[in-house]
Amino acid sequence: MKDILDAIQSPDSTPADIAALPIPESYRAITVHKDETEMFAGLETRDKDPRKSIHLDEVPVPELGPGEALVAVMASSVNYNSVWTSIFEPLSTFGFLERYGRTNELAKRHDLPYHIIGSDLAGVVLRTGPGVNAWQPGDEVVAHCLSVELESSDGHNDTMLDPEQRIWGFETNFGGLAEIALVKSNQLMPKPGHLSWEEAAAPGLVNSTAYRQLVSRNGAAMKQGDNVLIWGASGGLGSYATQFALAGGANPICVVSSPQKAEICRSMGADAIIDRNAEGYRFWKDEQTQDPKEWKRFGKRIRELTGGEDIDIVFEHPGRETFGASVFVTRKGGTITTCASTSGYMHEYDNRYLWMSLKRIIGSHFANYREAWEANRLIAKGKIHPTLSKVYSLEDTGQAAHDVHRNAHQGKVGVLCLAPEEGLGVRDEEMRAQHLDAINRFRNI
Ligand SMILES: C/C=C/C(=O)SCCNC(=O)CCNC(=O)[C@H](O)C(C)(C)COP(=O)(O)OP(=O)(O)OC[C@H]1O[C@@H](n2cnc3c(N)ncnc32)[C@H](O)[C@@H]1OP(=O)(O)O
Numbered sequence: 150m151k152d153i154l155d156a157i158q159s160p161d162s163t164p165a166d167i168a169a170l171p172i173p174e175s176y177r178a179i180t181v182h183k184d185e186t187e188m189f190a191g192l193e194t195r196d197k198d199p200r201k202s203i204h205l206d207e208v209p210v211p212e213l214g215p216g217e218a219l220v221a222v223m224a225s226s227v228n229y230n231s232v233w234t235s236i237f238e239p240l241s242t243f244g245f246l247e248r249y250g251r252t253n254e255l256a257k258r259h260d261l262p263y264h265i266i267g268s269d270l271a272g273v274v275l276r277t278g279p280g281v282n283a284w285q286p287g288d289e290v291v292a293h294c295l296s297v298e299l300e301s302s303d304g305h306n307d308t309m310l311d312p313e314q315r316i317w318g319f320e321t322n323f324g325g326l327a328e329i330a331l332v333k334s335n336q337l338m339p340k341p342g343h344l345s346w347e348e349a350a351a352p353g354l355v356n357s358t359a360y361r362q363l364v365s366r367n368g369a370a371m372k373q374g375d376n377v378l379i380w381g382a383s384g385g386l387g388s389y390a391t392q393f394a395l396a397g398g399a400n401p402i403c404v405v406s407s408p409q410k411a412e413i414c415r416s417m418g419a420d421a422i423i424d425r426n427a428e429g430y431r432f433w434k435d436e437q438t439q440d441p442k443e444w445k446r447f448g449k450r451i452r453e454l455t456g457g458e459d460i461d462i463v464f465e466h467p468g469r470e471t472f473g474a475s476v477f478v479t480r481k482g483g484t485i486t487t488c489a490s491t492s493g494y495m496h497e498y499d500n501r502y503l504w505m506s507l508k509r510i511i512g513s514h515f516a517n518y519r520e521a522w523e524a525n526r527l528i529a530k531g532k533i534h535p536t537l538s539k540v541y542s543l544e545d546t547g548q549a550a551h552d553v554h555r556n557a558h559q560g561k562v563g564v565l566c567l568a569p570e571e572g573l574g575v576r577d578e579e580m581r582a583q584h585l586d587a588i589n590r591f592r593n594i
């Protein structure tokens with residue numbers, strides 16, 4: 150592994166040098182273990198501790214198949230899906246690996262007693278499998294997390310609709326929180342040259358998801374002037390949704406839970422900000438009963454901030470706790486677009502406000518290759534910036550996931566895999582200098 154790192158870091162290395170490097174037999178990877186899936190049985194979600202279930206193991210390098218690439222991972226990032234995997238909720242991800250493993254001989258590689266997690270990476274292509282022409286050893290890349298087979302017609306208009314669509318590093322094995330990752334070559338995209346490895350690895354999953362959910366015609370198709378209510382506006386998804394709203398001429402109404410997070414939104418350029426903690430919204434009177442008076446109080450606050458207008462698009466992901474309020478505050482004909490249910494997936498809302506006011510709920514999930522490419526292109530052009538706050542070593546990934554689980558983080562949390570320190574991998578210093586303040590906006594807060 151040291152030879153690989155030396156070759157990547159040497160300015161004299163050629164693609165042929167990288168291609169000639171021997172692939173080691175094993176590598177270090179962040180895993181969860183199949184025989185531990187019951188370890189948190191009986192505990193509240195909040196008390197399930199990723200630091201106990203996440204391991205750093207030495208694992209064998211998987212066989213490289215057709216259309217695939219082995220990538221030396223310089224940096225990765227923590228996504229909430231790795232939190233779900235590590236607390237075995239809403240179900241154990243080993244079920245996904247077993248199901249995938251049953252599909253064909255090659256997919257059997259994924260069905261192992263350990264799951265290498267992680268759905269983001271920035272790194273260097275080491276080897277490509279048969280049939281890969283677009284990428285070569287030595288290419289500096291990021292990888293999006295859409296794994297598709299595309300053997301069915303269902304996915305050929307929109308690859309997210311493929312019946313064999315999976316999220317790499319969540320529903321497949323050999324994810325990005327590791328020194329080496331196995332991806333399909335159509336997950337690869339060029340690494341933005343003005344960013345370090347850890348900065349380039351940070352946006353991928355959440356940036357692509359927010360792009361589809363908010364900007365794409367497959368999602369809410371946001372337009373100039375739209376009032377966009379963004380839950381968790383300084384969090385993983387929200388920090389990109391806020392940037393898309395601002396860059397697209399929309400009007401983000403940012404919901405956060407502390408003055409510090411409100412300040413981050415302000416520094417991104419938003420001015421309509423609601424601190425849900427300070428204003429004490431209680432959308433639920435008890436576990437079963439919502440309080441429409443609180444929806445109204447929330448809607449009134451939004452009207453104060455917009456000069457009397459209601460919401461065109463709600464960017465939803467907290468789920469059960471907020472969904473009733475989200476449907477209520479949306480204007481006639483408006484859209485609630487949802488990609489998650491962090492606080493619970495059995496949503497409840499008053500349907501009269503949906504049908505009588507002709508509102509629409511749109512389900513959105515990750516992004517197709519084109520949408521992921523367009524989202525990455527905006528990062529590469531310096532129109533949208535990484536929201537990396539803190540960076541951990543691979544050894545401390547459990548703590549990083551714990552921070553995200555406890556909502557103790559800001560923006561995105563990075564992980565160094567092969568990169569020995571932060572700040573490496575920048576190829577375009579001139580462009581970086583132009584955007585340095587924006588790139589560093591979330592750092593160390
Ligand atoms: C990019 C990052 C993303 C995120 O972070 S997202 C957040 C994290 N993700 C999650 O929390 C989601 C985790 N996944 C799940 O919870 C589950 O994954 C799903 C609920 C999405 C699906 O559940 P499942 O058990 O995998 O699938 P089924 O469809 O409930 O069950 C399969 C069986 O149900 C049958 N079935 C499906 N549709 C129908 C139908 N319309 N009528 C009758 N049967 C149906 C199938 O055939 C099959 O059957 P047979 O088990 O016998 O093979």
Ligand SMILES: NC(=O)C1=CN([C@@H]2O[C@H](COP(=O)(O)OP(=O)(O)OC[C@H]3O[C@@H](n4cnc5c(N)ncnc54)[C@H](OP(=O)(O)O)[C@@H]3O)[C@@H](O)[C@H]2O)C=CC1
Pocket residue numbers: 228229230233354355358380381382383384385386387404405406407410425466467470471488489490491492513514515516553556560
């Ligand atoms: N389907 C898909 O493709 C994707 C789904 N997801 C899912 O989306 C969810 C969020 O992911 P991500 O943004 O990365 O996570 P983060 O934890 O980084 O950010 C979420 C933010 O939402 C806010 N929030 C959390 N709980 C509540 C609540 N009960 N009520 C109101 N606000 C809340 C918090 O902000 P604050 O405290 O400031 O209000 C938090 O910072 C996860 O469940 C994840 O699995 C993520 C990416 C892709």
